[in-house]
Amino acid sequence: MTDPAALHAKLLAIDTHIDIPWPEGPNFFEETQRRVDLPKLRRGGVGAACIAAYVPQGPRTAEGRQAAYDRAIAMLRAIQGMAGNQSRICTTADAIEAAHAAGLTAIVPAVENGHACGGDPGRLKDFHDLGARYLTLTHNGHNDFADSSNPRADLGDKEAEHGGLSEAGRAAIAELNRLGMLVDIAHVSKATMLQAARLSATPVLSTHSCIRALADNPRNLDDEQLDALAEVGGVVQITAVPHFLRPGKKAEEVTVADFADHVDYAVRRIGIAHVGISSDFDGGGGFAGWHDAGESPNVTAELVRRGYGFDEINALWGGNFLRLLRLAEERAG
16 A cells, blocks of 8 residues: 555645735744744645735725735745745746755745736736746736636625726736746636636646535636636646635534545546645645645645545646646746
8 A cells, every 4th residue: 555655755745825924024944833834844745835925905096006016026025035045946847846856945936916016017027037936816806907706895896897807917918928927817707717718828727726516615616617727728726725625614624535525526527637736824724634734744645545646646736737837938938
């Protein structure tokens, strides 16, 4: 019988979505009360982590747009500071693999919420130059680029504003493609997701979503969205947010088996090449058995129990994400 611990130790496990505290910034190098820090990543055998500069949706005034951009820049600079003796900032698939081979934890910067651009796709280059390698188009609430899966009534949102992508959003996807950054469709409306999938020259991905057939939450992807993702070669990274996995249940009532059920469904529906794993730790993720990054081997153990082999688990735990990152690099410009 396969030893799950030994198998996990051979993986280059990549968690594709983790948040950092703000405005205090990450206390990354020491053991903390947070779900992710460097000791937990190393204890849990997570070789690479996509760290998101998360910008909440706010008012789309001149001041609000500038504040969002300034926050994203400050957060990306803080993420750059997460490089150390045991960690390295990595912006290419080859660099991630090289860091892992050298025994270092790879840190991949990202930006969550296109609102960070303040409506200007040209600002994506600033994020790229600070290492960001994907942009989550929206968060909760519509922005200048696209409609969200979760409109914000407190910000005056209607059910839909742009009917999916705006013209600025289409320009943003073209710029992301040019720069070699991935298009993240987590948080966007169904119309936005389907339009982005068709428009992007590089396959889109959701860095942190679950399956709507198993949990009826607007943040999750339905079968039509899953099929569209597979048609363009994209990936859905199943995430550890309890109410995306089992709505109405407390975190301690949700288990690794519930998480694996979502993985199983996606694999059966669209194939192993289009499914991955993420936590959304320190942004809402975490449940019984996968409370923090140090417990990541428990996910591998459950997949082994269900009959997944090394190649399949390696694809889920980051291989599919690396494939998309390489495609973005190859098609840049």
